[in-house]
Structures are given as C-alpha cells and as structure tokens.
Amino acid sequence: MHILFVADPLESFKIYKDTTFSMMREAQRRGHRISACEPKDIMWQRGGVVTAYVRDITLTGAPDVWFTSAQSKPDERPQALKDFDCVVMRKDPPFDSEFFYATHLLEQAEREGAKVFNKPRALRDHPEKLAILEFPQFIGPTLVTRDADDVRRFHAEHRDIILKPLDGMGGMGIFRVKEDGLNLGGIIETLNKDGAQTLMVQKFLPAISEGDKRVLVIGGKPVPFCLARIPQGGEVRGNLAAGGKGVAQPITDSDRAIAEALGPVLAARGLLLVGLDIIGDSLTEINVTSPTCFQEITDQTGFDVPAMFLDALEAAQAAA
Incomplete structure (x- = not known):
C-alpha cells in the first residue's frame, strides 16, 4: 500500500515515544510506501480534486536523522488524496477551526474515492470529552x-x-x-x-491515584494492555504531558467490558483507532483525533501494538 500520514511537522516528532512514528515504522517494515503532509498542505481548487503537497519518506533507523525525503520544503510533490491506498489522519489536538476544516477537505476526498482513517465525519461527531455522555452507564x-x-x-x-x-x-x-x-x-x-x-x-474520582488508564481499541477490539498514567508530586493530573508516570499493565475486567461495549459501535462509525481514558471503573474521555501510547505499551509489555494497528488498517483498506 501507499499510505499518506496527515500529521504534525515530521521535524517535531519525538520518535522514542511518538505513536505516528511507530505506525510508519511498522508500515515500512511490511513494505508499504510512506508519504506525509500537514493539514496546511491539503488544498481543493475549483474543478479539481482534493490534493496534498506531500513528501515521500523513508525511515533510516537512526535516532537523530530519522527519515530521508525525496522532496524538500517548499517543493513537496502534489498528489490527489484519492490516489493513495489509504490516508491516516494523525494531526494532534486541539480540535480547532483548522482541524474542523481539514475534516471537511478529507470528507470531500472520501467522496472522490479516498479511504481515510479515522473517518473525517466520525472525528467531527465525537468531541473527545462530550462523547462519553452517549454512554452514561460507564461514566461518573x-x-x-x-x-x-x-x-x-x-x-x-x-x-x-x-x-x-x-x-x-x-x-x-x-x-x-x-x-x-x-x-x-x-x-x-x-x-x-x-x-x-x-x-x-x-x-x-479518588482512583486517579492508581492512574488515568489509556485503553486502546483498534478495529473495535481492545489492546490487552493499557498505560496507567499516574499523577506525580501532588498533581491531580495523570497526563504524561503534565508529568504523569506511564505504567503499562493488563486491562481489568471492567476496562475490557467498557472497551468491548464501545468498540464495535465506534468502529462501525469509522473510528479504526480509539483511546478510552478510564479512571477506576469510570470512562472519562473517548480520544479519537490522535490516540497515543503505542510505544510505551509495546516497550513495557512486548505486545506489538503497531502491528495490531497495521493489521486492522490493512483489513479496513481492503474492505473499504
């Protein structure tokens, strides 16, 4: 397959923990071609199709210069999104007006034949905090x-x-x-x-002391391990960006019940990858824009999360 990743600038990646990088690495290992662009590189002109100015990249395996590119900015190569085998939307939050507009451009590309994961409409329809209210039986x-x-x-x-x-x-x-x-x-x-x-x-929820768990759901099925992000130093927040400590652990029976209840519903709406945030037995967020923690879970448990994702992506692309 030829996969386009729509993401933040490649130069900003922290590859030791970046989930999009881990996806790219597994895709290249399987022989897939990789291109990348930012949302700002996508355009639609009257009478034409939605097009992105992309860089065709190869991962080097080196920690410093981690990729080489056949194109350099500002001379990226134009290609219609419909001509890629699949488009993976991995732009990080915030979900601002520019992210919103990007989903509309990606949805137009879908009408032209592009296969986009997660589906643009599903990204718009599932604001990450509000989405939990659809499932009151699982929330506090x-x-x-x-x-x-x-x-x-x-x-x-x-x-x-x-x-x-x-x-x-x-x-x-x-x-x-x-x-x-x-x-x-x-x-x-x-x-x-x-x-x-x-x-x-x-x-x-006092159970935050045991961690804000990120439970990944891929293709409607839960990853068997989660990352518990444990607050440090008197913080109430477990987020890694706020200094939380990430500890991988098997998902609990309660985690699995939530994931198995929501997974098929969300997958049917076009959400190939979802990150559920769970504190104790309560669902607190449904992350759909750019769920993370692939590398932390894989490194600590040996369970190959990127491989599970690529299996699901290949199956979804073939079925679309």
Missing part, C-alpha cells in the same frame, strides 16, 4: 454547561469536583475544587469566559 457524575449556577449546584451535590475545558489536551486547564469550594468562582470565570464558553464538570 458529569455536567456540561456554560452556566455558573449549574456548576455551583453540581459542587454542592458532589463536594469534590474536577472542572476542565472541552477543548483541552494533555491535562491543560484542569482544576480540582474540594468541599471548601476555595476559588470556585474564579475557576468558573476562567473556564467559562463569563458564560461564553462551555465547560465540563465531573465528580472527583
């Missing part, structure tokens, strides 16, 4: 609102809460307010911009 007490009074009522009921923006990533903008309500008003004002912006409020 949760509120989504702009209204400060709603938040105060929620705090009065649950006493110990987490507040976070809907468009955050890597633990950004997450606050805990305990029973004393210290600084609740200021935090609400910061997050809801005086009622102009929606936020999420959840009951604090």
Whole structure:
C-alpha cells in the first residue's frame, strides 16, 4: 500500500515515544510506501480534486536523522488524496477551526474515492470529552454547561469536583475544587469566559491515584494492555504531558467490558483507532483525533501494538 500520514511537522516528532512514528515504522517494515503532509498542505481548487503537497519518506533507523525525503520544503510533490491506498489522519489536538476544516477537505476526498482513517465525519461527531455522555452507564457524575449556577449546584451535590475545558489536551486547564469550594468562582470565570464558553464538570474520582488508564481499541477490539498514567508530586493530573508516570499493565475486567461495549459501535462509525481514558471503573474521555501510547505499551509489555494497528488498517483498506 501507499499510505499518506496527515500529521504534525515530521521535524517535531519525538520518535522514542511518538505513536505516528511507530505506525510508519511498522508500515515500512511490511513494505508499504510512506508519504506525509500537514493539514496546511491539503488544498481543493475549483474543478479539481482534493490534493496534498506531500513528501515521500523513508525511515533510516537512526535516532537523530530519522527519515530521508525525496522532496524538500517548499517543493513537496502534489498528489490527489484519492490516489493513495489509504490516508491516516494523525494531526494532534486541539480540535480547532483548522482541524474542523481539514475534516471537511478529507470528507470531500472520501467522496472522490479516498479511504481515510479515522473517518473525517466520525472525528467531527465525537468531541473527545462530550462523547462519553452517549454512554452514561460507564461514566461518573458529569455536567456540561456554560452556566455558573449549574456548576455551583453540581459542587454542592458532589463536594469534590474536577472542572476542565472541552477543548483541552494533555491535562491543560484542569482544576480540582474540594468541599471548601476555595476559588470556585474564579475557576468558573476562567473556564467559562463569563458564560461564553462551555465547560465540563465531573465528580472527583479518588482512583486517579492508581492512574488515568489509556485503553486502546483498534478495529473495535481492545489492546490487552493499557498505560496507567499516574499523577506525580501532588498533581491531580495523570497526563504524561503534565508529568504523569506511564505504567503499562493488563486491562481489568471492567476496562475490557467498557472497551468491548464501545468498540464495535465506534468502529462501525469509522473510528479504526480509539483511546478510552478510564479512571477506576469510570470512562472519562473517548480520544479519537490522535490516540497515543503505542510505544510505551509495546516497550513495557512486548505486545506489538503497531502491528495490531497495521493489521486492522490493512483489513479496513481492503474492505473499504
């Protein structure tokens, strides 16, 4: 296959942990051709098809200069997206207006015959924090609102809460307010911009001390190991970007039940790869834009997550 990865700039990759890099490495190992571009390299002109200016790359196996390219910026090669065997959308969050527009361009490319994973419409239809509310049987007490009074009522009921923006990533903008309500008003004002912006409020889950687990679901099936991201140094956030420690471990029976319930539903909607965030027995997020942790799980357990992903990608491409 000839695979196009739509991703962040290749030069920004930290290859010792980057999931997209691990996908590329496994694809090359299997003999697939690899090209890459950024969302800004995709264009659609009147009377034409959706086209990307791409670099055809080869992985070197070296840790410093990790790839070579047949093209250099700004002389990338134009190619219609429909002419690739598959397109893998791996742009990191935030899901901002530019990401939104990119999904529309990718959806047009689908209409022209491109095979895109995860499906652009599914990316738009599953905002990563809001998506959990479709599955209330698996989540803790949760509120989504702009209204400060709603938040105060929620705090009065649950006493110990987490507040976070809907468009955050890597633990950004997450606050805990305990029973004393210290600084609740200021935090609400910061997050809801005086009622102009929606936020999420959840009951604090003490099981966060054991880790915020990333459970990967590939082709509707759970990876048998997860990465528990354990808060460090008095932090309430387990995110690796916020200093959490990543510890791979077998998924629990509860993790598996959640993954097996959601996996087929999400896969049928075009989500080939999903990252479920689970604290204790409660689902807290459904990550669909650019789920990570492939290398950490593989390195610590020996289970080859990139190989499972490429198996699923090859099967999905053949079936599409």
